[in-house]
Structure formats: structure tokens, C-alpha cells
Amino acid sequence: MMKYKYTIIxxxxxxxxxxxxxxxxxxxxxxxxxxxxxxxxxxxxxxxxQLKEVSDIIVKGKYVEFIxxxxxxxxPINIQKEDSEYxxxxxxxxxxxxxxxxxxxxxxxxxxxxESATRNSIDFRENDNDQPDxxxxxxxxxxxxEPDIGNEYVLFxxxxxxxxxxxxxxxxxxxxxxxxxxxxxxxxxxLITDKIRKQKESTxxxxxxxxxxxxxxxxxxxxxxxxxxxxxxxxxxFN
Numbered sequence: 001m002m003k004y005k006y007t008i009i010x011x012x013x014x015x016x017x018x019x020x021x022x023x024x025x026x027x028x029x030x031x032x033x034x035x036x037x038x039x040x041x042x043x044x045x046x047x048x049x050q051l052k053e054v055s056d057i058i059v060k061g062k063y064v065e066f067i068x069x070x071x072x073x074x075x076p077i078n079i080q081k082e083d084s085e086y087x088x089x090x091x092x093x094x095x096x097x098x099x100x101x102x103x104x105x106x107x108x109x110x111x112x113x114x115e116s117a118t119r120n121s122i123d124f125r126e127n128d129n130d131q132p133d134x135x136x137x138x139x140x141x142x143x144x145x146e147p148d149i150g151n152e153y154v155l156f157x158x159x160x161x162x163x164x165x166x167x168x169x170x171x172x173x174x175x176x177x178x179x180x181x182x183x184x185x186x187x188x189x190x191l192i193t194d195k196i197r198k199q200k201e202s203t204x205x206x207x208x209x210x211x212x213x214x215x216x217x218x219x220x221x222x223x224x225x226x227x228x229x230x231x232x233x234x235x236x237x238f239n
Contacts, residue, residue, distance in 0.1 A: 033211040055156035055172040057103030067092040087119035111168045152180040187225040
């Protein structure tokens, strides 16, 4: 008989658009390994109208460079400090704005922060009465898509300047990015139903010598953008 262990982790984030709840369920397997299923809380747009409505800022431009990474999970008492217990990796990119479609960005050169990975924990104890045996590992966010430096994108963003000396923008919702290639649109999302079907059932990660098969439950959506000319997309956003 399989024995399940449940853990609820509440992560205090200054970027609440990414969701603050992570629920994980783990199961010990017969071959001395573990399975862990992760449920993340995040908002999803199912059409262009929703995407436009929730975004403070919509811009077209290019990623020009990768800057650095940081902990997006902040101390709930003082958000100027990173959380000492939870780590959610954000990758920071400089984005050069060429056209503003909605909102008033602070500058034509902005920092866009994208959630890219999470430090998860798993308990290896055999019985509930044993002392906890907590181990940590880094898990790449399955929703993360590395942007192509130099390519054009339309981004749907929110803005946050609550952290001293760090003004940054982040995706208003999932998905938040449309790539423009040869003047055609490509919705940037790993949640598109066909992409989810092609993904592995789980990812095997070695955690201190123990194999952990990790799977995140993803919310599927249809590609509501398809391939259209950029001018057609812009007209839809302005109307």
C-alpha cells in the first residue's frame, strides 16, 4: 500500500500575480524513489480580451540582454529583504521598448523579471512519527520560456517599484508574451494544449542520491492568438 505525505507551502511574494500558493503531494515508490506532484496557483488568460484587460502596460520591443537572477520571494515583514526560507528564482532581462500600446512605462528601457525556477523541498522520512528528513532541490518552472535576445515581442506587463533601487516589470498573467517573427505572431506559452501533450509525464531529479520524479499539474489553454500579422494584432489591442 502506498503512503502519501502532504505538504502545503505558502510563499509570500511581492509579485502576487505569480501566485502565492504551492501545494505538493509526494509518494514513495517501490524502487526507493519518490514521486512529487506540484500544484501552483497562477492566473491564466483564455483570450486576448482578458490578456489586455489585466495588463497595466502593453509594449512592443526587444530583449537586449540578460542581467542577473534574484529571489522573487520576499520577506513578508520587510519586502526589501529576500525570504530566508523560500526561493523563487527570477531572471532579469533588459527590454528596449519600441512602441507603447497601453499604459505609461517609466522608461523606454525597462527590466522584465520572469519566474524561472523554484527551490522545492521533500521529506525522506519513512514514517510520520520519525524526525523530518527534509531535502531541497531546484526545479525549473515548466511555464518558463527563455526569451530570444534581439527578437521582437509584445509583452503584457504589470509594474512594481516597491523594492528600493529596483524598478521592474513582470508578466501580468499567464501567458504574457507574444513573439513577432517575420511580422507574424507566436503566442509564448507552454500551457498550450498541444505543448502539454508533448511534455514528459514527469522529470527525474537526483536529490542527494535519491531519484525524485517531479510533475507539475498545468492548466491547458488553446492558442487564442494563432498566426496573424502584427498590424492585425495591434488593431485588436487598440479596439
